[in-house]
Amino acid sequence: MFKKLYNPNLRSEKKEVLTQDGTVTLYSAEFDECYHSTKDGALQESLKKHIIPASILCDKDSLAILDICFGLGYNTLATLYYYKRNFPNKKLHIISPELDKSLVQSLRNFKYPKEFEPFRAVIEAVSQNFFYEDENIKIEVKIGDAREVIRGIETKIDILYQDAFSPKKNPALWTKEYFADIKKIASKDIIITTYSSATPVRLAMYENGFKVYNPPKSEVRSGTIASLKELDLEEIDMELKKQRNPNAKALSDGVLVVS
Template sequence: MYDKVLRPKKELVLCEDGSNTLFSKEFNEPYHSTKDGALHESLEKHVKPAFSLKQSLPKLNILDLCFGLGYNTFATLYYIKQNNLQTKVHILSPEFDEALIHSLDSFDFPPEFDFLQAIIKAIAKNLYYEDEQFTIEILLGDAREEVPKITQKIDIIYQDAFSPAHNPLLWTREFFADIAKIAKDDAILTTYSTAAAIRLGLYENGFYIFIHRAELMRFSTVASFKMIEGFEYVDMELKKIRNTTAQSLRDKDYQ
């Protein structure tokens, strides 16, 4: 069971989909939208839109920002199993909260993750897991330092950091530039943020912006360097004309 003594700065929260998440007192924010639900949000805002475009590929490199409770990584493996995919997946996931990762083997995950018990245990112990199909690597440290060190070219980016209001340095134009450098030409980025400042930061780095709508879910953002089918295109030039005060976040304002 969850041990509150080990994690005094976090509280367990039950989401509306029945899955558990944490509330971070440090960032004053839950790890997931408690309304959308941790598992539901991972699947609907990140895994499904990304895999709708990428699941035919034999091998995928995924950047999961940041690992936290690992829902996005574990939901990816769940989706692959549910859909009998043979896709080989290498997940790279920065995270600076080492104690959190080590505690994950006792976190009360939803039953959908029961088949992942051995993988969760390995990650909690070694911050690493590998078998024939999956490699999961926690990049222990600050994402701003870890992302530029990545040498793999990335197919999918799950941008799931704490909100721009509470963790702005993971949403700046400069951080998106670092992400763009390691992304493949046809990479896809998913994020729950629909804020104009965030979309502008992505757009200024060459990403086209799209709206993703899922059932029982607030809409979210998908971004790609190429035009993509199945999502609603957002004309950022028009947005800029309509919202002349919107600006991307910049490192210099938060350092």
């Protein structure tokens, strides 16, 4: 397995960072990275990279969403915000692993954007009990290592927000073995959204049978959309990528080469 690239003793060291859209994220000293793109903005990144493309590509009446990982909860809260405005009757079941229990417990005091004000009860419940449920929404934050949590999920996942720290800083959540475990819990229509467009990550998906696409054009930086099914998006020819770059390899649990 991976040697730890980060120092867990730094887990509590975080500082607030104001992002381009006026919303606040944190910088993690443990991973030496911000929780969101400061250029795209925390809320805009969440909506435009994950929530909106996934909602267009997966329009079932009820959705099981895997949010990797909970962090500050932007993806989960932006999902509630977006679906409440656009698809208020949709049933949402969000499962989100998170290693950092004290971070989740601290979120009741986090400076969230005004868009999340209607979800104060959700924030309080998740922060205290790691759980929220009402008529249409169920949220389960599972404290622990996402790799372990995923192996215990019995629900078939329709949407995966793949939003871990970067492959360089947190490779264990981007390998072909990780995506093999994702495939085991994926519905046949799964939509994966991510900000990463790195070839070793795309190969890790592709080698598990996922088709890899360029996301629809938007104002935020590009990334990748992946699915087991054909999508009406520009598909990336991974065989051609491998021919052109014979040294390109999928990220793997056994090999720690992330450049």
